[in-house]
Amino acid sequence: MFYHLAMYSFSISKPVTGSFVTRDEAWTAMSKNAENEQAESEALGLETTTTFDEDSGEIMLTESSEIEDTSTTWILFEIEERSSNE
Numbered sequence: 855m856f857y858h859l860a861m862y863s864f865s866i867s868k869p870v871t872g873s874f875v876t877r878d879e880a881w882t883a884m885s886k887n888a889e890n891e892q893a894e895s896e897a898l899g900l901e902t903t904t905t906f907d908e909d910s911g912e913i914m915l916t917e918s919s920e921i922e923d924t925s926t927t928w929i930l931f932e933i934e935e936r937s938s939n940e
Contacts, residue, residue: 858883
């Protein structure tokens, strides 16, 4: 099963989203999450930069304001299911 983790530079919260059957499903959900957060930030007048790296399974959103710069990083990962014999 696939999941994605969000790490915020401004918070200790690290929410995990999933499970997804395929890597593509997890990547699509993670990308939409990043795009939505970017749109919300831009609506607040923040300058944003988003980097999508599908090969590594990482997305980074950087938000800049006159006060500070913050970042959110999403990481896609897999947890393999164990058989009941293990």
